[in-house]
Amino acid sequence: MNEKLALSDDILLSCSKPERYIGNEVNSVTKDLKDVKIRFAFCFPDVYEIGMSHLGIQILYGMFNSYDDVWCERVYSPWTDMDQVMRDNKIPLFALESQDPVHDFDFLGFTLQYELCYTNILQVLDLSGIPFTSAERTDWSCPIVIGGGPCTYNPEPIADFFDIFYIGEGENHYRTLFDLYEQCKADGTSRKDFLIKAASIPGMYIPSLYEVKYKEDGTIESMNPTVEGIPSHITKDIVTDLDHAFYPSKPVVPFIKATQDRIVLEVMRGCIRGCRFCQAGQLYRPKREKSHEVLEKQAVELLKNTGYEEISLSSLSTSDYEQLPQLLDFLLKECGSKHVNISLPSLRIDNFSLDVMSKVQDIKKSSLTFAAEAGSQRLRDVINKGVTEEDILRGSHEAFLGGWNKVKFYFMLGHPWETDEDIAGIGEICNKVAAEYFDTVPKEKRNGQSVEITASTSFFVPKPFTPFQWAPMCKPEEFLEKAAKTKAGIRSQINQKRIKYNWHEANASMLEGVFARGDRKLCKAILRAYEKGCIYDAWGEYFKYDVWMETFEELGIDPWFYVSRTRPDDEIFPWDILDCGVTKSFLLREWHTSQEAKISKNCANQCMGCGAKQYGVGICMEPKTDKNVGYAV
Amino acid sequence: MVKVRLKFSKRGPVRFIGHLDLMRYFQKVNRRAEIDIKYSEGFSPHQVLSFAEPLSVGATSDGEYLDLQMNSEPDVKALIDQMNSVMNEGVEILDACILDENSEKAMTLVDAAEWIMTFREGKEPQAGWEDKLRAYMDKDNLPAIKKTKRGEAEINMKPLIFKAEVVAKKNLVGFSDPEYRFIDNNLDDNISCIHLFVSSGSADHLKPGMVVENFMRECGEEMQPNAIRLHRVDTFLKGEDEKGTYEVPMTDTEGKHKIYL
Numbered sequence: 001m002n003e004k005l006a007l008s009d010d011i012l013l014s015c016s017k018p019e020r021y022i023g024n025e026v027n028s029v030t031k032d033l034k035d036v037k038i039r040f041a042f043c044f045p046d047v048y049e050i051g052m053s054h055l056g057i058q059i060l061y062g063m064f065n066s067y068d069d070v071w072c073e074r075v076y077s078p079w080t081d082m083d084q085v086m087r088d089n090k091i092p093l094f095a096l097e098s099q100d101p102v103h104d105f106d107f108l109g110f111t112l113q114y115e116l117c118y119t120n121i122l123q124v125l126d127l128s129g130i131p132f133t134s135a136e137r138t139d140w141s142c143p144i145v146i147g148g149g150p151c152t153y154n155p156e157p158i159a160d161f162f163d164i165f166y167i168g169e170g171e172n173h174y175r176t177l178f179d180l181y182e183q184c185k186a187d188g189t190s191r192k193d194f195l196i197k198a199a200s201i202p203g204m205y206i207p208s209l210y211e212v213k214y215k216e217d218g219t220i221e222s223m224n225p226t227v228e229g230i231p232s233h234i235t236k237d238i239v240t241d242l243d244h245a246f247y248p249s250k251p252v253v254p255f256i257k258a259t260q261d262r263i264v265l266e267v268m269r270g271c272i273r274g275c276r277f278c279q280a281g282q283l284y285r286p287k288r289e290k291s292h293e294v295l296e297k298q299a300v301e302l303l304k305n306t307g308y309e310e311i312s313l314s315s316l317s318t319s320d321y322e323q324l325p326q327l328l329d330f331l332l333k334e335c336g337s338k339h340v341n342i343s344l345p346s347l348r349i350d351n352f353s354l355d356v357m358s359k360v361q362d363i364k365k366s367s368l369t370f371a372a373e374a375g376s377q378r379l380r381d382v383i384n385k386g387v388t389e390e391d392i393l394r395g396s397h398e399a400f401l402g403g404w405n406k407v408k409f410y411f412m413l414g415h416p417w418e419t420d421e422d423i424a425g426i427g428e429i430c431n432k433v434a435a436e437y438f439d440t441v442p443k444e445k446r447n448g449q450s451v452e453i454t455a456s457t458s459f460f461v462p463k464p465f466t467p468f469q470w471a472p473m474c475k476p477e478e479f480l481e482k483a484a485k486t487k488a489g490i491r492s493q494i495n496q497k498r499i500k501y502n503w504h505e506a507n508a509s510m511l512e513g514v515f516a517r518g519d520r521k522l523c524k525a526i527l528r529a530y531e532k533g534c535i536y537d538a539w540g541e542y543f544k545y546d547v548w549m550e551t552f553e554e555l556g557i558d559p560w561f562y563v564s565r566t567r568p569d570d571e572i573f574p575w576d577i578l579d580c581g582v583t584k585s586f587l588l589r590e591w592h593t594s595q596e597a598k599i600s601k602n603c604a605n606q607c608m609g610c611g612a613k614q615y616g617v618g619i620c621m622e623p624k625t626d627k628n629v630g631y632a633v
Numbered sequence: 634m635v636k637v638r639l640k641f642s643k644r645g646p647v648r649f650i651g652h653l654d655l656m657r658y659f660q661k662v663n664r665r666a667e668i669d670i671k672y673s674e675g676f677s678p679h680q681v682l683s684f685a686e687p688l689s690v691g692a693t694s695d696g697e698y699l700d701l702q703m704n705s706e707p708d709v710k711a712l713i714d715q716m717n718s719v720m721n722e723g724v725e726i727l728d729a730c731i732l733d734e735n736s737e738k739a740m741t742l743v744d745a746a747e748w749i750m751t752f753r754e755g756k757e758p759q760a761g762w763e764d765k766l767r768a769y770m771d772k773d774n775l776p777a778i779k780k781t782k783r784g785e786a787e788i789n790m791k792p793l794i795f796k797a798e799v800v801a802k803k804n805l806v807g808f809s810d811p812e813y814r815f816i817d818n819n820l821d822d823n824i825s826c827i828h829l830f831v832s833s834g835s836a837d838h839l840k841p842g843m844v845v846e847n848f849m850r851e852c853g854e855e856m857q858p859n860a861i862r863l864h865r866v867d868t869f870l871k872g873e874d875e876k877g878t879y880e881v882p883m884t885d886t887e888g889k890h891k892i893y894l
């Protein structure tokens with residue numbers, strides 16, 4: 001037991017949830033410092049309960065700690081009450097396991113899962129006493145700051161704050177980086193020279209070694225290395241054999257209830273669908289599966305080592321996992337006897353899934369989920385979301401027969417070329433599903449219940465490395481207008497009383513849009529907004545839209561430049577220096593096809609030539625068939 | 634169905650784990666240890682666990698109790714080892730016993746508790762407080778205001794204090810268990826400990842901190858927040874035999890550490 005605590009009892013007892021700061025959780029790793037050459041602080045820049053729910057950190061935490069010479073510890077953003085106490089008392093931010101200051105570590109790694117956590121990166125650097133920018137960190141007196149995760153596919157708005165971005169799946173090249181680090185520390189190499197050497201390791205993007213030139217209109221002229229011998233583009237690297245990749249059999253189990261309070265079993269990476277709005281669907285290509293035998297073994301180990309009472313299958317589209325029936329057979333047996341619940345997010349509604357769901361859920365309480373994403377067939381074709389009205393009605397019909405009566409719909413507003421008819425389609429499809437219920441379930445079988453439909457809309461934010469990276473994004477007032485139209489559309493339906501409607505806040509989406517396709521000029525805005533008190537932007541109660549807008553104005557930055565423009569086909573994007581495996585020409589082709597509201601085939605039926613075949617694995621290597629693989633979840 | 638009572642300690646950083654989270658913690662321990670635990674009926678079966686008396690966040694203990702239900706009668710020694718092998722450091726099963734099938738829950742049986750209190754640095758009363766506190770606790774009437782669900786009531790704490798002493802840590806000997814020593818590596822051996830044996834449980838519950846609070850008020854001093862570091866030595870239930878009524882640790886079925894009051 002590490003009895004040491006960085007915070008006094010007094011502080012811990014006066015702040016909310018002291019368990020966030022005490023470490024010592026089951027399966028957390030403690031090492032003897034004299035055996036350790038590299039101390040790695042791994043940070044999820046949000047509150048503990050969110051960060052502890054993230055699978056990626058658990059994987060790398062386990063992998064790093066499997067190396068004898070590395071000790072990886074965890075760091076999260078102190079919640080706002082603790083943040084204040086630490087500033088008032090000048091207490092440096094510490095890592096949970098050793099309770100030692102982060103400042104004294106060799107590496108500080110951030111996982112970057114969403115854009116609205118960017119000010120929390122600065123909070124963590126600030127509380128740690130680490131200079132904000134890579135340019136200020138000239139010697140070895142503070143850790144190498146490295147970032148990974150989906151937001152690194154356009155890291156330019158935070159480029160100044162990082163020494164290295166790791167592009168690709170973390171399992172592959174950290175060992176090489178650590179070896180280089182140890183060697184450079186041993187032979188007295190400077191920090192700068194270490195970074196130059198690191199630039200030659202696959203997937204390592206060192207932003208300070210590349211110079212950006214802009215055109216007069218503010219778009220990019222060129223991005224070039226400033227040092228000879230380093231790559232002009234950084235290519236994503238992926239795990240080619242998931243069955244043999246490192247998988248953490250002893251994840252850390254928090255004392256407090258994390259958002260994801262269960263075992264997460266990753267069944268596959270990547271997705272075959274190619275929905276045009278979806279960034280994950282492009283970034284993690286090609287689809288690679290784990291064998292069900294390996295997953296079964298991992299599930300048993302995880303249950304034994306964590307004691308969780310729930311296991312969740314994780315992937316972008318679980319129904320597309322080809323060995324799902326075998327895996328579920330096994331899990332139903334194994335979990336049933338142990339009183340463990342199974343949760344199955346992202347399942348397509350069909351006879352198979354309804355049968356499984358009836359075994360693992362309380363039908364009366366659970367709901368069907370349709371991520372239709374758009375209200376009309378035309379718009380679903382624009383976004384290449386291969387789900388039809390017929391799919392939805394057939395699935396609902398079967399489910400109503402099976403006893404379900406709750407349906408959740410997810411839509412996005414603001415897709416390219418969206419018209420008022422498309423928006424009206426949202427109310428119409430909800431109404432048809434309600435009508436389907438009344439047609440399917442006769443009055444005497446309703447037991448005093450009725451159908452409950454919930455429609456939720458979020459606002460579409462175009463992301464890099466998607467066919468919609470050229471698309472304009474709506475302004476907040478346009479979004480709100482669309483939400484009002486959606487609401488009116490729903491209210492005009494016959495079954496409107498059975499339909500609930502929720503929509504998201506628009507201002508936060510706008511900021512997310514700015515950062516998603518932003519460039520390096522935004523670094524100073526993020527720093528300035530942080531200095532003015534912006535933090536926890538992803539949390540509605542702390543998001544300060546006015547301060548952000550004021551900051552942009554003060555610095556002469558036009559935020560609409562990043563969100564509202566339709567980008568010309570030949571524009572150079574800030575993220576063009578990265579190669580995510582999918583080619584720009586493929587994305588452009590898809591962008592043009594979407595305009596004609598034409599769909600593209602999924603990877604199981606036909607290869608669309610996206611470029612990911614270069615990795616030589618997964619679905620790209622499988623023969624293409626006419627097999628009906630159902631609709632996209 | 635077999636009812637089992639466990640005695641456990643809570644020490645070190647895990648002292649900050651709240652009551653409900655400790656419950657969830659034990660549910661996971663039982664799964665990791667593959668204990669033949671009994672689940673409730675219904676669509677979402679759960680383990681039926683109950684604690685004797687919640688410990689406040691930040692307090693340590695060598696005498697917490699948890700009742701659980703199993704499908705089959707375990708070997709007590711093996712059960713303790715099995716659980717300790719998957720336990721987080723800081724929480725340790727110290728003892729266990731099989732209960733009579735109709736025995737009441739630990740929660741309703743709690744009758745007394747033995748406590749050790751020390752002051753946190755910088756939050757002590759004025760020097761020489763030890764003698765003053767001894768004199769205070771010797772008085773016959775110790776009035777205090779107790780907050781109840783229905784409002785406030787004036788009580789006399791004296792009859793609720795069964796035993797009391799103020800003693801240096803190195804000289805402290807357990808009231809019920811003479812072998813018991815107060816071990817806490819973070820504390821100096823000479824620190825003054827307020828060692829109490831008080832009435833506990835639902836009826837005549839006395840929070841040990843109340844004694845100190847009222848003492849300081851009488852001295853004209855304000856007690857600062859979180860001034861007291863609290864440690865529970867043990868929790869007791871009441872019994873009676875030919876020698877009279879006694880208090881005994883809740884898993885001590887042989888009565889090794891009975892204390893007659």
Ligand code: SF4
Nearest residue numbers: 603607608610613620
């Ligand atoms: S190369 Fe073809 S099969 Fe492979 S991911 Fe791209 S579109 Fe799918």
